[in-house]
Amino acid sequence: MARSSSLSSAARRRLMLTVALVLALSHVAHVHGGSRAGLSSSFYDSSCPSTRDIVRRVIQDARVADARIPASLIRLHFHDCFANGCDGSLLLDDDIFSGIRTEKKVPGNNRSARGFNVVDDIKRALEKACPGIVSCADILALAAEISVELAGGPSWSVPLGRRDGTKTNIESANDLPSPFDSLEILQEKFRNMGLDDTDLVALQGAHTFGRAQCQFTQRNCTAGQGRGTLVNLDVVTPDVFDNEYYDILLQGLAQLRSDQVMLSDPIAEATTAPIVRRFSSSQKDFFKNFAASMIKMGNIRPLTRKDGEIRKNCRRVNKKLY
Ligand code: HEM
Ligand SMILES: *[C@@H]1O[C@H](CO)[C@@H](O)[C@H](O)[C@H]1NC(C)=O
Ligand SMILES: *[C@@H]1O[C@H](CO)[C@@H](O)[C@H](O)[C@H]1NC(C)=O
Secondary structure (H helix, E strand, O other): OOOHHHOOHHHHHHHHHHHHHHHHHHHHHHHOOOOOOOOEOOOOOOOOOOHHHHHHHHHHHHHHHOOOHHHHHHHHHHHHHHOOOOOOHHHOOOEOOOOEOOHHHOOOOOOOOOOHHHHHHHHHHHHHHOOOOOOHHHHHHHHHHHHHHHOOOOOOOOOEOOEEOOOOOHHHHHOOOOOOOOHHHHHHHHHOOOOOHHHHHHHHHHHHOOEEEHHHOOOOOOOOOOOOOEEEOOOOOOOOOOOHHHHHHHOOOOOOHHHHHHHHOOOOOOOOHHHHHHHHHOHHHHHHHHHHHHHHHHOOOOEOOOOOEOOOOOOOOOOOOO
16 A cells, blocks of 8 residues: 555645645745845854854954955955856865866966965864864855955845855956956956946945056056056055045046946946946945945855865865875
């Protein structure tokens, strides 16, 4: 006799109701809870409740020695998410035994992306407190938010629960936005990630802090300056996260051409320029949009549930092939 036929009709109804309820709830969680990407800001609340405090403490210590660190860390999250999704792929070093070719040497990152030692310090502290729990991809997302907050910018609930990838993607890392891209190309690169003009204008607002090498700036380097000579991206308040960046654009004084094109390009007036003016006239408006766009960027193709792994060391995949 089949087991199901031994269930009373009342029990069968209860079972069907339960199944329907679970399906309905999972649908609600999918749409409203955390994010559509399947992440949740309470992800480590029970498995590693000190996660945020630990990340914050390490960044605090690091920025005492190097005021640029918060800027460098948010940029790592951006470059991670744009290459193969927010999967920590940017953090992997070259490793011939695992077949890993690092993204750190593509033009957008070579001698430019920095802060990797701080990520290592955060990972070490987290592994001590909660071994094997917090992913490197989530460390970058949390570090980005905490960095902005520490520099005077907005705070937001960071959706968490990303897992770490086991491969890199050199092709997409090679295609990171370049300071010499036209507005149209920048828009296209952002659109490919599900990010619109408002996201583009808001996220470039991260150039309100940090440095650039003179070789990438509109004015290029002056005679006698090495190509790697650093200039402040925000010449007025270099280490503060504020909306000063948009005033600088309005004055035509952006360091990067890719910043200025949001006002100067022929198609800017119909697309990005009004948003630049909006954010320059309201820091509150900028902060609100920046937080929303950061969450959108952090949702780019994360690995969740059974996909990927929680790396023990952000520079290496856990399993070796040999
Ligand atoms: C629109 C496309 C973008 C382009 C073309 C671009 C380009 C650049 C370039 C050329 C630099 C200087 C790198 C160097 O000199 O080594 C830089 C620095 C920086 N970028 Fe962007 N960027 C873009 C978008 C973003 C986004 C979306 C974020 C974050 C949300 C961001 C955050 C930063 C920060 C904070 C720095 C300073 C980093 C440091 O001081 O270490 N950028 N960017
Ligand atoms: C990275 O930069 C260094 C120093 O400029 C250079 O020697 C090296 O060839 C670059 N690597 C790649 C892969 O371009
Ligand atoms: C900046 O100046 C250097 C040295 O003169 C030159 O080789 C390089 O092409 C210039 N870069 C840009 C973007 O104009």
